[in-house]
Amino acid sequence: MRILGIETSCDETAAAVVDDGRRIVSNVVASQLAHQDTGGIVPEVAAREHLRALDAITQQALRDAATDLRGVDAIAATVGPGLVGCLLVGANYARGLALASGLPFVGVNHLEGHVYANWLYEGDLAPREPEIPAVVLIVSGAHSDLVLMEGHRRFRLLGRTVDDAAGEAFDKVARLLGLGFPGGPYVERAAREGDPDAYPLPRATVADRYDFSFSGLKTAVLRLVRSLEEKGRVPVADVAASFQKAITEMLAEKTARAAAEHAVDTVLLGGGVAANGPLREEIARRIGHPLRVPPPRLCTDNGAMIGAAAFFVLRHRGTEIPTAVRGDLRLA
Amino acid sequence: MALLALDTSTDWASVALYDGRAVLAEETWRAQRRHGDELFPAIERLLSSARVGLAAVDRVAVATGPGSFTGLRVAIAAAQGIARGAGASLVGVSTLDVLAYPHAPSKQRTCPLLPAGRTDWYAAFYQERNRRWLRRSPYVVATLPELCRQIGTHTLFVGELDEEAEATLRDLLGPKALFAPPASRMRRAGFLAELGWRALEAEPQTRLDEVEPIYVKQPRIGRSFDQPFAPPPADDVALGLPRRS
Numbered sequence: 001m002r003i004l005g006i007e008t009s010c011d012e013t014a015a016a017v018v019d020d021g022r023r024i025v026s027n028v029v030a031s032q033l034a035h036q037d038t039g040g041i042v043p044e045v046a047a048r049e050h051l052r053a054l055d056a057i058t059q060q061a062l063r064d065a066a067t068d069l070r071g072v073d074a075i076a077a078t079v080g081p082g083l084v085g086c087l088l089v090g091a092n093y094a095r096g097l098a099l100a101s102g103l104p105f106v107g108v109n110h111l112e113g114h115v116y117a118n119w120l121y122e123g124d125l126a127p128r129e130p131e132i133p134a135v136v137l138i139v140s141g142a143h144s145d146l147v148l149m150e151g152h153r154r155f156r157l158l159g160r161t162v163d164d165a166a167g168e169a170f171d172k173v174a175r176l177l178g179l180g181f182p183g184g185p186y187v188e189r190a191a192r193e194g195d196p197d198a199y200p201l202p203r204a205t206v207a208d209r210y211d212f213s214f215s216g217l218k219t220a221v222l223r224l225v226r227s228l229e230e231k232g233r234v235p236v237a238d239v240a241a242s243f244q245k246a247i248t249e250m251l252a253e254k255t256a257r258a259a260a261e262h263a264v265d266t267v268l269l270g271g272g273v274a275a276n277g278p279l280r281e282e283i284a285r286r287i288g289h290p291l292r293v294p295p296p297r298l299c300t301d302n303g304a305m306i307g308a309a310a311f312f313v314l315r316h317r318g319t320e321i322p323t324a325v326r327g328d329l330r331l332a
Numbered sequence: 333m334a335l336l337a338l339d340t341s342t343d344w345a346s347v348a349l350y351d352g353r354a355v356l357a358e359e360t361w362r363a364q365r366r367h368g369d370e371l372f373p374a375i376e377r378l379l380s381s382a383r384v385g386l387a388a389v390d391r392v393a394v395a396t397g398p399g400s401f402t403g404l405r406v407a408i409a410a411a412q413g414i415a416r417g418a419g420a421s422l423v424g425v426s427t428l429d430v431l432a433y434p435h436a437p438s439k440q441r442t443c444p445l446l447p448a449g450r451t452d453w454y455a456a457f458y459q460e461r462n463r464r465w466l467r468r469s470p471y472v473v474a475t476l477p478e479l480c481r482q483i484g485t486h487t488l489f490v491g492e493l494d495e496e497a498e499a500t501l502r503d504l505l506g507p508k509a510l511f512a513p514p515a516s517r518m519r520r521a522g523f524l525a526e527l528g529w530r531a532l533e534a535e536p537q538t539r540l541d542e543v544e545p546i547y548v549k550q551p552r553i554g555r556s557f558d559q560p561f562a563p564p565p566a567d568d569v570a571l572g573l574p575r576r577s
């Protein structure tokens with residue numbers, strides 16, 4: 001089954017063609033550059049950009065797959081969670097395509113997309129599917145969810161952030177240090193030259209055992225940078241490395257603990273922050289075996305993961321397939 | 333051959349099907365913020381009540397505002413998808429043009445109004461000149477007093493004005509303020525369909541991504557708009573009734 005997947009929940013305009021929920025036939029992602037100046041995503045600007053780019057991106061994905069709508073079996077788009085104005089662009093465009101070409105429309109939960117990105121591969125050789133049950137950590141600028149995947153499309157939320165998303169913390173620290181947006185890759189690069197033990201930073205304790213909180217860490221970094229500024233020069237690399245170590249340990253500790261408690265071997269990652277190298281290493285170290293993680297460009301938002309998730313929605317549909325856009329949709 | 337017309341510019345939404353001579357079906361409803369969920373069921377009802385399959389739809393017209401930014405994008409994205417999927421041609425028509433159009437036979441200067449948040453309104457002025465119905469102003473956003481400062485003669489107001497707006501206009505303009513009956517002030521996609529059909533006859537196909545919302549927010553009416561109807565748009569931009577040639 002060949003699915004066209006469309007993703008517009010945040011600041012990537014993306015479309016892809018995926019076979020049987022796994023093989024990437026084409027995958028086109030346009031990252032909006034308009035937000036680099038503002039250092040954060042302005043929803044109205046993002047929605048405008050999506051509308052401007054989406055049709056061309058979708059045509060490109062079909063062309064790259066050497067197909068057209070007649071060669072596709074279903075059309076999928078993210079219906080949430082995300083910025084409502086942005087979701088509406090992708091969902092309505094995709095529904096229009098589906099209606100006019102007589103194909104089924106599949107509304108996809110963006111977080112399920114991040115999970116099923118772990119099923120994707122490119123080329124002719126299919127790697128083994130991840131084993132279920134699995135613990136899934138989805139960390140990006142918008143979400144920080146720790147989830148137990150008990151079966152296909154059966155998710156139990158173990159914990160989530162009580163304040164900022166992990167990616168937001170990266171963004172804010174990057175801005176504080178005068179680095180670029182989005183913060184994740186810039187902080188990671190700066191941290192390479194730094195000493196992760198240069199500054200002790202707090203690891204938040206949260207009442208609910210699997211919930212995350214990053215605002216305390218963020219405030220501690222702010223205070224640290226202000227006091228360093230008073231003394232003169234801010235050693236950017238050392239601050240970045242110390243921050244990255246702290247946040248990475250917070251995420252890895254809970255992820256590894258969840259895997260141990262539920263006697264689960266498989267740990268899956270998704271979201272932009274999952275592209276962070278030290279985070280992957282720290283989780284692998286704590287669970288005691290290597291992780292199989294999607295390559296960075298499948299961790300960040302893309303259409304292939306939506307095409308993949310849509311396949312599993314059609315195969316394991318328990319309830320009616322959602323079509324309505326919901327900005328606050330949850331995984332479980 | 334049929335044209336599908338979609339309009340989700342404001343709290344009110346409307347869809348219609350038109351064959352170049354007559355409106356085959358039309359639905360107008362108060363969608364408030366639910367356009368995204370309600371547009372496609374409405375399109376499906378429209379097609380089935382007109383007994384027209386989507387295969388027959390070879391033209392799509394969509395209202396491009398000004399209006400609610402999010403609302404506008406719902407219908408435009410849907411229209412792009414439908415046009416792409418059906419291989420149909422697509423045209424965008426200003427929501428204010430649609431509102432003014434049915435009042436062309438009145439020969440009154442007509443001013444459609446749509447809420448633009450807080451005390452602001454989207455507006456434009458239309459008038460027949462040399463037997464052509466034309467938009468005589470840019471699309472503007474302004475408060476009612478700012479708008480009325482530009483009005484010297486009798487003007488027919490249409491669009492989504494509530495009682496309070498009507499009272500304000502009467503206060504400001506006295507007998508020069510004319511009001512169409514409430515039902516005929518509303519926007520109906522049948523008129524959008526007619527305008528869209530004509531536009532496509534005149535100029536068949538545009539690129540799908542060229543159909544964009546009209547985002548009027550600045551500049552506000554004021555110094556740049558100190559003569560009543562200056563600067564009028566070029567004739568080929570202005571909305572025309574059928575170009576009798």
Ligand SMILES: [Zn+2]
Pocket residue numbers: 110114140271272300301
């Ligand atoms: Zn995401």
